[in-house]
Amino acid sequence: MKPSISMEQASKILKLLGERNRLTMMKMLEARSLCVCEFVELFNISQPAISQHLRKLKDLGLIQEEKKGQWVHYSINSACEYYPFVKNILDSLPDQFEIIKNSNVQCNVSEDSMLRK
Amino acid sequence: MKPSISMEQASKILKLLGERNRLTMMKMLEARSLCVCEFVELFNISQPAISQHLRKLKDLGLIQEEKKGQWVHYSINSACEYYPFVKNILDSLPDQFEIIKNSNVQCNVSEDSMLRK
DNA sequence: TGCTTATATAAGTATTTAATTATATAGTAA
DNA sequence: TTACTATATAATTAAATACTTATATAAGCA
Numbered sequence: 001m002k003p004s005i006s007m008e009q010a011s012k013i014l015k016l017l018g019e020r021n022r023l024t025m026m027k028m029l030e031a032r033s034l035c036v037c038e039f040v041e042l043f044n045i046s047q048p049a050i051s052q053h054l055r056k057l058k059d060l061g062l063i064q065e066e067k068k069g070q071w072v073h074y075s076i077n078s079a080c081e082y083y084p085f086v087k088n089i090l091d092s093l094p095d096q097f098e099i100i101k102n103s104n105v106q107c108n109v110s111e112d113s114m115l116r117k
Numbered sequence: 118m119k120p121s122i123s124m125e126q127a128s129k130i131l132k133l134l135g136e137r138n139r140l141t142m143m144k145m146l147e148a149r150s151l152c153v154c155e156f157v158e159l160f161n162i163s164q165p166a167i168s169q170h171l172r173k174l175k176d177l178g179l180i181q182e183e184k185k186g187q188w189v190h191y192s193i194n195s196a197c198e199y200y201p202f203v204k205n206i207l208d209s210l211p212d213q214f215e216i217i218k219n220s221n222v223q224c225n226v227s228e229d230s231m232l233r234k
Numbered sequence: 235t236g237c238t239t240a241t242a243t244a245a246g247t248a249t250t251t252a253a254t255t256a257t258a259t260a261g262t263a264a
Numbered sequence: 265t266t267a268c269t270a271t272a273t274a275a276t277t278a279a280a281t282a283c284t285t286a287t288a289t290a291a292g293c294a
Contacts, residue, residue, distance in 0.1 A: 003209060003210055003211040003212070005209060005210070005211075006211065007137060007140060007141055007144070007210060007211060008137065010140060010209070010210055011134070011135055011136060011137040011140045012135075013135075014131050014132075014134045014135035014140065014206070015131075015132070015135030015136070016135070017128070017131045017135070018128055018129075018130075018131035018132030018133070018134070018135040019128060019132070020124060020125065020128040023124060023127060023128045023131065024124055027124070084209075085209050088205060088206075088209060089131070089205075089206060092120060092122060092127070092201075092202050092205060093120055093122065093124060093127055094120040094122075094123065094124065095120070
């Protein structure tokens, strides 16, 4: 009883994932959750472009945001009904963990600074 | 050692599959190979639109054509290097076999008519 | 308060895309 | 040959899309 997804839903998701930057973002989020400012460093597109990609992914429920002060962290929404479908695809893609690591991106917000509030 | 596909290649394929008609075509071809004239009956778009979708799928190597007289039959190209990636996605989609069957499409070319040549 | 930083939204633009209609190509059959 | 059928290609168009710059929002800090 695999197909709990309609062709309509599947094509919408695949269209979202069919954009190189968004696909890479999703795979990166599989490695760890990331802040918008980290994405801005990782990609060669403007900050608004990043925001717009993230919004589209969020609109379909594939990712979720968590606001931490002025920072916004995004993560995979594994509770999404389409998550198994998406996960299955992401699992076939080359890992992005090293790329994140090598780029040394890091969001300035620390647990410390949040606790100090 | 799963990821034998690059992000670039993956996003191209997902972009192709991200169009509802093309995705449905691919899933139908998983059920059985189909003639262009059958696709024309199955979809509510023009014959040139069908041809153009098929060409895009063929250009990436996902499907192959076999000419039988004036008819052209298309089938999944399971020898394509991206086939495992594609198959994995198609397996998550609702079966289209009943839809093909219920529509009663049938290509006029028969083995007989070919043999009589 | 005003200044800075992080993010989102608005507006505009160039490119891509999926469709259409019209036409070309090619096989079959009279 | 001519006519018919199946398919592909060309040309066009409308809509979608991915980006940009400019601006708005909102939080943190002097």
